[in-house]
Each structure stands twice: as structure tokens, then as C-alpha cells.
Amino acid sequence: MRIETPVRRRRPIGLTSLIDVIFLLLLFFMLSSSFTRFAQVEITAGIQGASAASSRPDIIIRLMEDGWQVNGETLPEDAAMTRLSELQAAGAQKAALTLRGEVTSQALIDAVEAINTKTTLQLTVAN
Amino acid sequence: MRLTRPKPANRGEPTIALINIVFLMLIFFLIAGTLVPPQPEQLELIATSEAENAPPPDTLFINSDGELMQASGPVTVEEFMAAQDEGSTIRLAADRNLAAARLIEVAAKLREAGAHRVVVVTERAR
Numbered sequence: 001m002r003i004e005t006p007v008r009r010r011r012p013i014g015l016t017s018l019i020d021v022i023f024l025l026l027l028f029f030m031l032s033s034s035f036t037r038f039a040q041v042e043i044t045a046g047i048q049g050a051s052a053a054s055s056r057p058d059i060i061i062r063l064m065e066d067g068w069q070v071n072g073e074t075l076p077e078d079a080a081m082t083r084l085s086e087l088q089a090a091g092a093q094k095a096a097l098t099l100r101g102e103v104t105s106q107a108l109i110d111a112v113e114a115i116n117t118k119t120t121l122q123l124t125v126a127n
Numbered sequence: 128m129r130l131t132r133p134k135p136a137n138r139g140e141p142t143i144a145l146i147n148i149v150f151l152m153l154i155f156f157l158i159a160g161t162l163v164p165p166q167p168e169q170l171e172l173i174a175t176s177e178a179e180n181a182p183p184p185d186t187l188f189i190n191s192d193g194e195l196m197q198a199s200g201p202v203t204v205e206e207f208m209a210a211q212d213e214g215s216t217i218r219l220a221a222d223r224n225l226a227a228a229r230l231i232e233v234a235a236k237l238r239e240a241g242a243h244r245v246v247v248v249t250e251r252a253r
Contacts, residue, residue, distance in 0.1 A: 015142045019149065026153045033160025037251040038172075040181035040218065042244060045234035063227075099227055108227035109173045109247055117177050127231050 041113050045125045057124065058092035059084065063111055064100045081118055088119050095121040166220075167196050172250040173223045184220035184248040191222040193229040204233065208240035217242040 061080070062069035068080035075083060084095070097111065108125070115123055163183045170190055187207060188196045195202050211217065217237050221230050234245045 015146065019142065019146050022146065022149050022153060026149055026156065029153065029156040029160065032162055033156055034163040034183070035160060036163070036183075038181050038183050039175050039178035039249050039251045040246040041175060041178045041249060042246045043231070043234050045231045045238060045245065099231070103227040104223060105221045105225045105227050105230045105247075106173050106223040108230065109175060109249060113175050113178050125231050125234070127228055127235070 041109050041116070043109075043112060043125050044123065057094040057096035059087055059095040059121065061095055061097045061111075061115075062100050063097060063103055063108065065102060068111070069100075077114070081114060084115065084119050084121065088121055093122060095123050097123060097125045099127065165198055167198075170220070171223050172220055173247065174252045175249040176252050178249060178251070180251070181218075181246075181248060184218060187217060187219050189219065189221045189225055189230065189233060191224040193225060193233075195233065204236045204240055208237065208242065211242070213241050214243040216244040216246060218246055218248050220248045 060071055061084075064074075068075055068077060070080050070083045070087070073083070095115065097108075097115075099108070112123060112125065115121060161183065164185045166184065167188050167190060170188055172184070186197065187202075190196065195204065195207065197207065219230075219234065219237070230247070234247075237245050
């Protein structure tokens with residue numbers, strides 16, 4: 001005897017479970033991604049006196065709370081940058097940056113970034 | 128004469144349109160965002176505008192009190208360098224209010240302990 005199986009009606013794909021998964025993925029990526037962009041600045045730090053014998057810097061920059069001192073001359077930041085460019089044109093290659101007083105990392109990194117982008121001096125940072 | 132309007136059949140919500148929008152948002156976040164490893168709370172990174180682009184900070188953090196931290200908790204320079212390869216580049220993320228003297232001290236210690244380069248990771252201001 002032949003039994004005819006009833007023809008099944010095709011159901012449409014379940015969209016609810018699909019959208020559940022997509023919502024989960026969306027939530028995950030919304031919560032874990034960030035739109036902050038990052039950058040990096042290299043600092044070559046040496047302890048004072050450790051490398052002084054092998055390489056003497058041509059320029060000594062002292063970073064203070066309210067200005068810069070380039071080779072002992074107190075200048076505002078803009079003037080200091082032009083002074084550094086002049087010194088570089090005159091043949092200076094190495095510069096050492098030291099701190100005086102309470103300077104924050106933000107000020108230090110700003111200074112290092114400015115020197116690295118506007119001049120091609122080899123910069124060493126010391127305490 | 129009064130005509131009764133045939134009632135429209137109840138069709139349910141337009142699921143396809145909803146899925147379309149959610150898909151678009153998903154693709155937007157996938158492409159535009161970057162996944163960031165967990166960072167210690169209350170760490171305000173240094174802001175710069177012209178430095179070269181870099182991936183997010185992932186390894187070593189210094190808070191404004193000068194304490195070194197990893198994602199797993201506080202560390203010292205020696206412990207940290209013991210886990211790193213010799214001659215590697217160390218990416219350091221410092222708080223903007225940290226005393227610069229401490230930052231230089233840590234960078235110098237890292238170099239002494241065998242790091243080839245020390246770079247400070249900053250936030251890029253728009």
C-alpha cells in the first residue's frame with residue numbers, strides 16, 4: 001500500500017532569531033569600539049651624566065613652567081623655535097632637553113613634538 | 128447609504144526594513160570604530176595634534192600619581208620588562224597631569240632594563 005505523505009507548506013525563514021543575533025552584534029560593537037584616534041611620540045630618555053661623556057649635545061634646552069631657555073637664553077616658545085632653527089642652520093645636530101620646576105607630561109610632550117616636527121635635531125630628554 | 132469599509136488585514140511590523148537599518152548601523156560601527164583594550168579609569172591621555180598615527184595603547188600605563196599599571200593591575204618596571212622581549216619597543220601611556228620628571232625617570236628605567244625604543248602614546252586632537 002502506498003501512503004502519500006502530506007505535502008508540507010514551506011514556512012518563511014524566521015526573521016526574529018536573525019534580528020536577535022544582529023542586535024547582539026550591534027550592541028557589542030557599539031559598546032566596545034571607540035572613535036578616539038591615537039598617536040605616538042618617541043622620547044629618548046637618558047639619566048643625567050650617563051651619556052654625557054660619549055656625546056655632548058650642541059644645544060641645551062631647559063623647559064620651565066613659563067617659557068623655554070635655549071642655551072641659557074630665556075625665550076617664549078615661538079622665539080625658542082626660531083632660535084632652534086637658526087642654531088640648526090648653523091650646524092647644531094644634538095639637543096638635550098632638561099626640566100626646571102614643576103612641568104607636566106603634557107608640556108613635555110608638546111615641547112618634544114614641536115621640536116621633532118619643526119626641526120630635525122636629535123633630541124635627548126634628561127631629568 | 129452607508130458602506131462598511133473592509134478592514135485591512137493586520138500584517139505585523141515591517142521586519143525587513145528594521146533589519147536593513149540595524150545592518151547598516153552594524154556595518155558602520157564595524158568599519159568606523161576601532162576595538163580598544165581596557166584602560167585604567169580616570170586616565171586622561173596626553174593630547175597632541177601633529178604626531179604620527181598609532182594603534183591604541185595596550186600595555187603600560189602611568190596615572191597622575193606616577194604609579195605604573197598594566198591592564199591586570201599595578202606593576203614595577205622590572206616585573207614588566209621581565210615579561211617583554213629584549214630590544215622591543217615599549218608603548219607607554221601617561222596621564223597628562225603626571226610630573227614630567229617621573230615620566231622621564233620611567234622611560235630611562237625602561238631603556239636601562241633593555242627596551243630598544245620608548246614611545247609615549249597620545250590622544251590625537253581633532
